[in-house]
Amino acid sequence: MTTTAGPHQHASADDPRVMLDDQIGAFEPIPPYPPRTEREAEFYTLGDGEMFLNMGPQHPSTHGVLRVVLKLDGEKVVDLDPVLGYLHRGxxxxxxxxxxxxxxxxxxxxxxxxxxxxxxxxxxxxxxxxxxxxxxxxxxxxxxxxxxxxxxxxxxxxxxxxxxxxxxxxxxxxxxxxxxxxxxxxxxxxxxxxxxxxxxxxxxxxxxxxxxxxxxxxxxxxxxxxxxxxxxxxxxxxxxxxxxxxxxxxxxxxxxxxxxxxxxxxxxxxxxxxxxxxxxxxxxxxxxxxxxxxxxxxxxxxxxxxxxxxxxxxxxxxxxxxxxxxxxxxxxxxxxxxxxxxxxxxxxxxxxxxxxxxxxxxxxxxxxxxxxxxxxxxxxxxxxxxxxxxxxxxxxxxxxxxxxxxxxx
Amino acid sequence: MSLVPGLGLVRGMALTLRRFFEPKATIRYPEVQADIPPKFRGRLQLLYDEYGTLKCETCFQCAQACPIECIDMGGMDTKGRFHVHWGAAETYGERREESALRRSGRTVPDPAYDHFEGVDVGPVDDILETFDHDPAHLLPILEATQAHYGYLPVGALKRISQVTGTWYAQIYGTASFYGHLRFEPPTVTAQATAISERRPDEAAFLASLGASLTGRPGGDA
Amino acid sequence: MTALSRTWGRLTLPGKIVFTLIPLLAVLTAGLIAFIIVLGGPIWDLILANLWFIRFLVAATIILVITIPIAFLNIYLEMKVIALMNLRVGPDRVGPWGSLLSVVHGLKVLIKEDFTPTGADSIVFTWAPVVTYGAAVMTLLVIPFAPGMAGQDFNIGLLYFFAVGGMGVVGLLMGGWSSFNKYSLLGGLRSAAQIISYEIPLTLSVVGLLILAGTMSLNQIVMQQSGWFTDWYVFRQPLGFVIFFIAATAEANRTPFDLTEADSEIVAGFATEYSGMRFGFFFFAEYVNVFIMSALTVVLFLGGWNAPFDIDALVNVLNGVVGAVIPSFHIATPFSIALDPGSLGIPLLFVIGLAPLIGTLVLAAPFYLVRSSMRWWVALIIGFVLFNVVAGGLTFAWAYVSFDWVAGLVWFMAKTFAFVFLFVWMRGTLPRVRIDQLMGFAWKWLLPAALLNLFVTAAAVVIVGS
Missing domain, CATH: 1.10.645.10 (Cytochrome-c3 Hydrogenase, chain B)
Structure with a gap:
């Protein structure tokens, strides 16, 4: 459902009145680009009853700014992918x-x-x-x-x-x-x-x-x-x-x-x-x-x-x-x-x-x-x-x- | 783990209850201040004397020692030479960038140096050419530069720094160490004369004062 | 007219307000009196006819209002006790020993932005805290605080308690589901699984006690435990007490079973997306739940508002021992101080007027006499403070002896807050269990143990009772 927006207005995803079904996926931790490696393609394909959970980089207990993308089956971690580089200074x-x-x-x-x-x-x-x-x-x-x-x-x-x-x-x-x-x-x-x-x-x-x-x-x-x-x-x-x-x-x-x-x-x-x-x-x-x-x-x-x-x-x-x-x-x-x-x-x-x-x-x-x-x-x-x-x-x-x-x- | 289930939990609970009554580790800051060791480095700060003037002697040693080049200098100091530019924390990055640029040999636009820029640095390049651009011969280079200009202009020193790759702080330190090298043009007396010309009454007053004090007309009181 | 307007013009702003209100109040009072005279009788009859309903309304309002100080007290207790166990000082800036910090927290959540995330189901999201808090308040309604001091004395009080108490998890599940956040969803599902699992041993552990008590009314259960502390059900149902306490810890979402808001795993569980007063309701409900679970443990197993000793029996023993020596010695039971203030007549005024003065002087005198360096006014201040302490203590002792409900309330609150302290103490000590260990513990250990307790109790009742 979209609200009636004016010709020069965009429906913002931050607007609480707007529920855009196709934009809900923007909250998933899936990268916006197509998979670059086989591992990435495999990881970002969800099996039956699985979901992604994005832990970090602002999580209470990731020991700094580590980000871990978890693939979950209920409470069980099926697979995970640590994402590094949030503290990289060269x-x-x-x-x-x-x-x-x-x-x-x-x-x-x-x-x-x-x-x-x-x-x-x-x-x-x-x-x-x-x-x-x-x-x-x-x-x-x-x-x-x-x-x-x-x-x-x-x-x-x-x-x-x-x-x-x-x-x-x-x-x-x-x-x-x-x-x-x-x-x-x-x-x-x-x-x-x-x-x-x-x-x-x-x-x-x-x-x-x-x-x-x-x-x-x-x-x-x-x-x-x-x-x-x-x-x-x-x-x-x-x-x-x-x-x-x-x-x-x-x-x-x-x-x-x-x-x-x-x-x-x-x-x-x-x-x-x-x-x-x-x-x-x-x-x-x-x-x-x-x-x-x-x-x-x-x-x-x-x-x-x-x-x-x-x-x-x-x-x-x-x-x-x-x-x-x-x-x-x-x-x-x-x-x-x-x-x-x-x-x-x-x-x-x-x-x-x-x-x-x-x-x-x-x-x-x-x-x-x-x-x-x-x-x-x-x-x-x-x-x-x-x-x-x-x-x-x-x-x-x-x-x-x-x-x-x-x-x- | 003990044989009795739950005994470990009970012992842990007993320990926390004992700690409940033990003296606390908190330092209640505004009333009690932490015991800071004398060697603690803390925050960099420029000191002022009791008259409110900077104690900084512009010796450049701190700038030379600073490992990450966050200290830099520019402007005027109390002796009319330099002002130590020690910006707020957010300007460190900018000045550090500037400093790195200066070390890289490219010209750095710094408005604080504009006042000192008005010299032709062509002769400096010739002098450096004769000394093979080698910073090991820094003192002869500086002497030759002073021989040419009559003093050491800031522009010339910066040029030396840029071409040889020596830190400006090091050149300045070397130059200020030797008494025969000077940074002001030798026209101080001429300026004094000019002042006395602008104020004839004062000159006459000083002359009469000297005469009345020493009995010698125009004597140096 | 001019005089009136001039007078009006001379009035200050408060004066104008007061002079406007006085005639208004007079008219209203007159109207009210007329109303009562004309319609008072029928209304009074209506009230008398529906007394139980009026009483319920008043009780519910009082219960709703006292949850807030209870929550404040529990939050402060938690902050301070855990801080002291951590070798910290904890809150010490706002109020004496930081005791007003939880009030400040309450104000803080009131003025924070109340935020609804994109994608949240805003109706469910808004009602979730209300359901949770409402369930907490409604369970508090059947807790007997003191003799005659219970919101409502149901004959199925315990059943009502478990039924309504189980409703709190609906709120958590609503909040977790509607937040549009996976952490919230996991927290809500965890709370559903956990509380439904622990509901069973919690209920089963009390069944043995119910067989002994023969009633489900909490008031009746407390009254059956009167006398010495050995009459408390904890000594007849030790296993049931242990199971009940563990299950109550899980029901109240407290460490080591606080998986629904495990901050190191699922940020804040169901409350991740909540802010402002909506979070405040969840927060308050949690601490009210701690109080309620402690109160229920005390009511069921630790004698509720009963003192741990039987004062009549003590007096009888005293009579027996001393009476053997002095035959005329006898203290009447039930023990009470026969002091009717009205019997003193006019001298009562003198007592009220002069007792503080005389008491202050009498208590100040020793300090002034013993320490020569003490100023007279310092001695007087000390005397006054001491007199207040003594008078307060005497008044309290008189109230304790004379009124059942004062004594009952004191004992009930002391026991309940001892349990609240135990909950906080556990939180300061223990790590958290894992979800599979939690479920395994409930189904593999607590449930069989509760059943065992039930069977043993039933068998004992059959064997001993017949």
């Missing part, structure tokens, strides 16, 4: 137009939950290009602050995961934990979120009294507090029943999907860059690589909680072994590495975070490629989520712990 190209020092502040907001790891891998790659040896104290400070950031990231993961399963309280408790760590890192680096702290050949500032007193204060009660927070979820029947057996993946599939980090270790493979390809001072430190064999969401959750305890061990050792030395290597102000290429990988809280940098002898990297684990993990979402319910879509996605800043780069 960071790699920005880095190629900035000089080596400026790259550090450009890559900071990639994984905004754990920015130090975003800085760490490019800085390590540039140090390899320049053939610099980082002072030992700087390495210790890097490991110390990095592990703190890992705890902050994993603590936040616990809250988000619980929130996606419907719990209101854990997110606020974990934000309290994270806030303490982040305030501590602000005392060390000068910022709460985008630290801009690592420098090529060292770190920006030495440990100061403010940081050390906050750290000591927190370390004295961190274990007890985190344990206490965990009792809310770890034994909760509703939580365990929902997370167990959800999004199961085995080691072969995980490896073929290029997974790394806790998501891979939850399937039983003990791959950790800190042990497999040791860097910094990790060979000297004593810590375990926790693994679990189930490969489901609960395993991924419990593994991360286990890693928090290992990170606390590492921090403790760092504090006891902290050597005395300068925190910056002697470097010229303008860096012009010799032409060459370097690759540096580190173990971030989400997995292997790597940078591949090519230098052409100028003061800017010729090419910089960032390997982000969130992006890699998001590509296996479809594999994990087939034939689950809508309620589990967000839970599986949360258990993979992607950060959209890193996915879209």
């Amino acid at each position: 960071v790699e190209k920005l880095c190629e137009n900035a000089d080596y020092h400026q790259v550090i502040s450009q890559v900071d907001p990639l994984e905004y939950i754990s920015s130090l790891f975003c800085e760490w891998s490019p800085v390590m790659a540039f140090e390899k290009l320049l053939d610099v040896e980082v002072p030992r104290r700087a390495e210790y400070i890097r490991v110390l602050s990095g592990e703190l950031n890992r705890i902050a990231s994993h603590a936040l993961f616990m809250g988000w995961f619980a929130l996606d399963l419907g719990g209101l309280t854990p997110i606020l408790w974990s934000f309290i934990e994270r806030d303490e760590i982040v305030e501590m890192l602000a005392a060390l680096t000068g910022q709460r979120m985008l630290f801009n702290y690592f420098r090529i050949g060292g770190v920006n500032g030495d440990l100061n009294h403010d940081f050390m007193s906050r750290l000591g204060d927190w370390m004295s009660r961190a274990t007890g507090q985190i344990e206490s927070n965990l009792t809310l979820l770890n034994e909760n029947e509703i939580f365990v029943r929902r997370a167990r057996g959800l999004g199961v993946i085995d080691t072969e599939t995980a490896l073929s999907m290029c997974m790394s980090g806790p998501n891979l270790r939850a399937t039983g493979s003990p791959f950790d860059v800190r042990r497999a390809h040791p860097y910094s001072i990790y060979p000297e430190l004593d810590f375990d690589i926790p693994t679990r064999s189930e490969g489901d969401s609960l395993a991924r959750y419990l593994l991360r909680m286990e890693e928090i305890k290992q990170s606390l061990r590492i921090i403790d050792q760092c504090l006891h072994q902290m050597p005395d030395s300068p925190i910056m290597a002697k470097l010229p102000r303008l860096l012009r590495p010799r032409p060459g290429r370097a690759y540096a990988a580190i173990e971030g809280p989400r997995g292997q975070y790597a940078t591949y940098a090519i230098s052409d002898g100028t003061d800017q990297p010729f090419r910089m490629r960032i390997h982000d684990p969130s992006f890699i993990h998001l590509q296996s979402v479809g594999l994990l989520m087939k034939n689950n319910l809508i309620a589990d879509t967000m839970a599986v996605m949360a258990s993979l712990d992607p950060v959209m800043g890193g996915v879209d780069k």
